Amino acid sequence: MNISSAYIHIPFCQQIxxxxxxxxxxxxxxLADEYLKALEKEIxxxxxxxxxxxxxIFVGGGTPTALTAPQLKRLLEMIDQHFAIDKCREYTxxxxxxxxxxxxxxxxxxxxxxRISLGVQVFxxxxxxxxxxxxxxxxxxxxxxxxxxEGLTNISIDLMYALPGQTVSDFEKTIxxxxxxxxxHYSSYSLQIEPKTVFYNRYKKGKLVKPPEDDEAExxxxxxxxxxxxxxxxxxxxxxxxxxxxxxxxxTYWNNEYYYGxxxxxxxYLPGVRTINIRPLPAYVKKxxxxxRPILHEEPVGEKERxxxxxxxxxxxxxxxxxxxxxxxxxRPMKEVFGSAILLLEQRGLISxxxxxxFLTDKGKILxxxxxxxxxxxx
Numbered sequence: 378m379n380i381s382s383a384y385i386h387i388p389f390c391q392q393i394x395x396x397x398x399x400x401x402x403x404x405x406x407x408l409a410d411e412y413l414k415a416l417e418k419e420i421x422x423x424x425x426x427x428x429x430x431x432x433x434i435f436v437g438g439g440t441p442t443a444l445t446a447p448q449l450k451r452l453l454e455m456i457d458q459h460f461a462i463d464k465c466r467e468y469t470x471x472x473x474x475x476x477x478x479x480x481x482x483x484x485x486x487x488x489x490x491x492r493i494s495l496g497v498q499v500f501x502x503x504x505x506x507x508x509x510x511x512x513x514x515x516x517x518x519x520x521x522x523x524x525x526x527e528g529l530t531n532i533s534i535d536l537m538y539a540l541p542g543q544t545v546s547d548f549e550k551t552i553x554x555x556x557x558x559x560x561x562h563y564s565s566y567s568l569q570i571e572p573k574t575v576f577y578n579r580y581k582k583g584k585l586v587k588p589p590e591d592d593e594a595e596x597x598x599x600x601x602x603x604x605x606x607x608x609x610x611x612x613x614x615x616x617x618x619x620x621x622x623x624x625x626x627x628x629t630y631w632n633n634e635y636y637y638g639x640x641x642x643x644x645x646y647l648p649g650v651r652t653i654n655i656r657p658l659p660a661y662v663k664k665x666x667x668x669x670r671p672i673l674h675e676e677p678v679g680e681k682e683r684x685x686x687x688x689x690x691x692x693x694x695x696x697x698x699x700x701x702x703x704x705x706x707x708x709r710p711m712k713e714v715f716g717s718a719i720l721l722l723e724q725r726g727l728i729s730x731x732x733x734x735x736f737l738t739d740k741g742k743i744l745x746x747x748x749x750x751x752x753x754x755x756x
Contacts, residue, residue: 379635379648380429380431380635380636380637380647381431381432381433381629381634381635381636382431382432382433382434382435382626382629382634382635382636382637383431383433383434383435383460383636383637383639384435384437384626384636384637384638384639384640384643384644384645385416385420385434385435385436385437385456385639385640385643386437386438386439386638386639386640386641386642386643386654387412387436387437387438387439387440387441387443387444387452387640388402388412388438388439388640388641388642388658389402389403389404389405389408389409389412389438389439389440389443389444390402390403390404390438390439390440390443391403391404391440391443391473391476391511392509392510392511402439402658404443404444406445406448408658409444409445409448410448411662412641412658412661412662413448413451413452413455414662414666415661415662415665415666415671416452416455416639416640416665417455418665418666418669419639419640419665419669419670419671420455420456420459420639421459421669422668422669422670423459423637423639424459424460428458428459428460428461429459429460429461430460430461430464430465431460431461431465432465432466432467432625432629433465433466433467433468433469433625433626433629434456434460434462434465434467434468434469434626435469435471435626436452436456436469436470436471437471437494438471440471440472440473440476440496441470441471441472442470442471442472442473442476442477442481443473443476446478446480446481446484449481449484449485450484450488453484453485453488453490454488456488457488457489462488462489463489465489466625467491467492467624467625467626468489468490468491468492469490469491469492469493469494469624469626470485470490470492470493470494471493471494471495471496472493472494472495472496472520473495473496473510473511473512474495474496474497474512474516474517474519474520475511475512475513475516475519475520476512476520477520477523477524478523479523482523482524482527482529483527485527485529486527486528486529490529491529491531492529492531492532492533492624493524493529493531493532493533494532494533494534494535494564495517495520495521495532495533495534495535496510496534496535497517497534497535497536497555498510498535498536498537499536499537499540499543499547499548499551500514500517500550500551500554500555501514501547501550501551502514504540504542504543504547507540507541507542508537508540508541514554517534521558521560530561531561531562531622532558532560532561532562533560533561533562533563533564533624534555534558534560534562534563534564535564535565535566536551536552536555536563536564536565536566536600537565537566537567537568538551538565538566538567538568538593538596538597538600539567539568539587539588539592539593539596540568540587540588541568541576541585541586541587541588543588543596544588544592545592545595545596545599548596548599548600549599549603552599552600552603552604553603556603556604556607556609561618561619561622562609562616562617562618562619562622562623562624563604563609563616563617563618564615564616564617564624565600565615565617566615567593567596567597568587570585570587594743597742597743600617601739604617610695611695612694612695612696613627613631613693613694613695614693614737614742614745628694630690631690631691631693631694632690632691633683633686633687633690633691634646635647635648638652638653638654639654640654640661641654641655641656641657641658641661641671642654642655642656642661646678649677649678650675650676650677650678651675651676651678652672652674652675652676653672653673653674653675653676654671654672654673655671655672655673656673680707681754683707684703684707684709684714684715684754685752685753685754687703687706687707688715688749688752689749689752692728692735692736692737692741692745692748692749692752693745694736695736695737696734696736697728697734697735697736697737698711698734698735698736699733699734700712700733700734700735701733711735714754715752718751718752719735721751722741722748722751726738726740726741727740727741727744727747727748728741728748
């Protein structure tokens with residue numbers, strides 16, 4: 378199997394954010410110890426022998442850095458035992474500002490982590506409190522300094538917009554403060570109100586109102602303009618980087634390549650099948666410890682689904698989807714499969730073509746879901 382990446386999920390948080398629908402649980406030291414045992418059993422099932430060489434490893438959550446320093450060291454050791462870290466092109470850990478003390482930062486550096494993704498969200502203490510974040514703006518400055526002092530310079534920060542009560546002016550201030558750090562990578566996402574979240578419950582009761590759609594679109598266009606002017610190029614719908622600092626792990630997803638999904642609730646993509654792991658923590662731990670395969674569901678991926686996903690995922694990138702790569706991969710010209718969809722979307726001004734590539738226009742980036750549904754193949 379030609380697996381290029383691994384996603385490893387750590388589901389623990391010191392506080393649950395009001396908008397988050399990822400697999401997450403309040404941190405409990407004993408439960409975290411049990412989880413790490415189960416996680417190691419699952420990793421060993423995928424890599425039972427020599428260290429596997431991967432292009433990228435991404436440890437996400439939850440909040441991986443919510444673990445204690447001894448637990449974090451144990452996690453780093455088990456990853457090092459199973460994967461050839463010295464040959465890994467990009468090794469990312471997600472972290473929350475305020476979680477990274479000097480000991481944890483040194484551990485990450487010592488075990489070969491070379492990229493940090495910080496969940497900043499906004500540079501506004503009142504808004505951070507309103508959305509259920511536990512950190513404050515000063516923690517961002519403290520943690521970025523700690524990372525830079527340890528030589529961890531490849532830092533990305535996440536920002537959110539279209540939050541309840543957030544104005545275009547508010548978001549502009551957040552962008553401007555974020556750019557003061559002069560970091561190599563920024564990600565930014567609009568608030569999605571997902572079921573089983575605090576915000577969803579408030580929304581259903583009429584107690585939560587998002588900014589108008591026009592304001593949301595203006596925030597997105599502002600984001601594009603400000604980052605472009607700062608020399609940080611948009612290479613995907615929600616991601617911006619200085620040249621050479623694009624997230625290689627996320628490109629695995631958008632290039633529709635194979636990756637392990639390890640941990641509670643993780644999704645993986647292996648040849649011919651997408652996997653979804655058991656989400657509830659006790660059930661995940663029990664099954665992983667029993668046989669190392671805590672999979673809830675396996676969905677076969679046939680040729681039709683692979684071609685659809687090639688378009689859905691690839692069109693998220695600024696460079697779009699290569700017609701040559703598509704034909705090489707599927708032994709069929711892209712226009713033979715999707716010619717009518719491409720023509721329709723071009724007429725609507727949502728996609729364009731150049732140099733044997735199909736890509737989203739600026740209008741298409743805002744209306745991405747309308748574009749993607751046109752690439753569903755009738756059975």
